[in-house]
Amino acid sequence: MAGPWIGRLMAYCGAEVIKVESRDHPDVTRQYIPPDAPERGVETQLSPWLTDWNAGKRFVGLDLRHPEGASIARRLAARCDIVVENYSAGVLERLGLGLAELRRARPDLIVLSSSGYGATGPCRHYRTWGPNLEALSGLATVSGFPHRPCTITQYAYPDVASALHGLFAVLCALEYRSRTGQGQHIDLSQFEVTVASMGHVLLEFLANGVEPPRLGNRSRHAAPHGCYPCAGGDRWIAIAVASDDGWESLCRAAGKPRWRSDPRFATREERVANAAALDEEVSQWTRTRDAYELMHELQRAGVAAGVVQTVEDQFLRDPQLAARGFFERISHARKGEVVANGIPLGLTETPGRTGLAGSAIGADNEYVLGTLLGMRAAEIRRLADAGVVQGEHAPLSACRGANTG
């Protein structure tokens, strides 16, 4: 999923992004069965993940196993600045779309190959999804509470980290190309991105030979530092106090002079050493409080505090995200309009925008093949009849598998 999100971000910034798919190998984000109507089966255009990962792109359907399909792909590459691919090692070479062929089509092309383990090495063919990489990188082991040997996110964090690092790498290559006219190949290993993203944690082993302790929400240099229960079911507030000023502010806001005079909490070092007792005190105090009221009280007192929000909270109860227009309304060919989490690149002079929320395989065949490549309508029809150019008019030949990002 790292590859598709790079394209999503580029499309948001105004790049023309063309997604090449085939009916046999549709993007995994299309594998969606509506939970309220599973009898309808896979609904490739209705998938919300299509919006999250593939909005704003043009969609062309090509059978790359067919020589004419590969040839069209090479002609497309010749018209592009950047190719992003995440095929298993060796597949594109077999299709006649390897780096050498693509460079023949366009010498200054920038090609990013995204994979789980990288393009070289004994494990280059291994398969992973985001959570596999959390486990493999050690992130799942060094994160979380001491009694949990494996802590996993529901949002496939390594996919996101890999896409952002991949985007940065492509932009570096573009900068180099605009200076020198030279393209290049980028080998992006999601495993390596994930390890680099937690490099300072790993460094504790590399430097000192000890496993980084699982701290849960605690900090080695700040206390209180954690998620504290609030009134209501599964309601929490995060509070982070690092300085003596912050501690005094917290004691004042909580109306707890007793905390301030407690010798166990007198200095930052004492508070960190007695974090368990301190967490218990703070939890007793927050337990009956409304999370949002408490956040505002603490922030007014200058204490870093935030409600542990769900997406529903963010959408309905977060005036900051609302004021900044974080959620984006995007038009959708069949649903009319959908809403998606924003792309917070923060470019104030050249703000981004998402076009269509994602459409069918081959929805833009005519534009891509006709307008961009100048192919005649009869030629496109002939290739469509031969199954080389594909659209979603026919049912998906193999609605393989599940429905996740």
Added chain:
Amino acid sequence: MSSGAEEIEHRGGTDRPQALAGRRVLELADESGVYCGKLLADMGADVIKIERPGGDPARFIPPFWGGEPGPNRSLFFLYTNTSKRSITLDLRKPRGRHLFRQLARRAHLIVETFPPGYLDALGLGYASLRELNPELVFTSITGFGQTGPHRGFKCSDLVASALGGALHLTGAAKDPPVALAGWQAFITACAFAAASSLIALYHASRTGKGQRVDISLEECAAAATHVCGAAKWLDDHIVPRRGGTRLFASVPSGAYPCRDGLAYLMVNRVHHWRALARWVAEVTGNNVLLDPLFDGPSANRQPHGDFLDAVLTEFTSRFTVEELYREGQKRHLAITPVRTAAAVAGDDQLAARDFFVPVEHDAGQTLAYPGAPYRLDETPWRIRWPAPRPGQHNRGVYGSELKLTEAEIRSLEEEGVIRSGWPPLAHPEPSRESASWNSLPAWRVRGSAGSWRTAGPR
């Protein structure tokens, strides 16, 4: 620009060009923004880290190399400040502000993490700097952005992860929400900031117009969780929450026990499910998973998750982690070990790719660093030198580049404008100067008598 530091020799060599060579960056960043500077510096940009006189308090974020605190011993600081130069500068003094304007005039990019309005109050905000340098890109990383009712809120990695939705989606349902290790909200925001800054630089070099880049930690965390975000929730009305190691839409998925540890297994396509079901039947003689009831997409297996987990647990418990990993991958199944830091450091794939890079420090000590997140074949990523000492490059920057005379530099040092010496002086005034620096520990400095004392900023 001359580096003033000796380049580290390693794989790829130092003769190869770097993609961002020639880009001049000023970094005024606390722990929330330093990874952005690292991304730029390791790709060749000249990143000048501007520290307060005496040095950045982030130099004392634990843990430390060898367990002993020191200005260049914090592992976080060492990791996130590779390939940068350091100068010290007091922005609260008029001569300090004058020097900063001279630096800003020559810079392509400024990366800063002060609270909204802080630099404006010093006359050093984007509005005044763009007058000096219209092509300047000015990237701000703050908790909530430069606008909106919460722009003045205090933030931290934990608070950003909470409001951004990441905490609610991490860990076990029975536990409180929990943060990922290693300040991943900061890392995510820094990756956004680095990419945005390059986009803005690209725009500036085509149009001559720089811009403000306004990065919000809360928004970056919310963007990172998008697969559990608004598009899906508004579609199926299910509010995603943390749920252990199993992913909500993939059955089976999760950490399964082996004889000597855990392995993570995830099935996401129907042919992977069939391969797994066949393998289980082969090994156990139990054909139950081949039942057509379980075939097809994950949705078909969703009602039977607990039963499938019981069968799979019995299966995986017969293997060591290593056996399950290698044999599973041979069968094209996404199975990976749940690794400790030590196991990652010894990983065969990372070793084959020379991922860890030795970096030589002062006094001949060498430390292996996690290496390149990406491999560009023409312009390789490179740690050029380790994190600088506070003000290590004062003479190079103020002398060679701003052309100050030695007498001028000395007078600036005497006035405390660019004082680089160690230990730092305590700040004379109680510091409310920067809320973004308030999450840092008080500096602990070993005094001459060998006792601990607390110095600046409060």
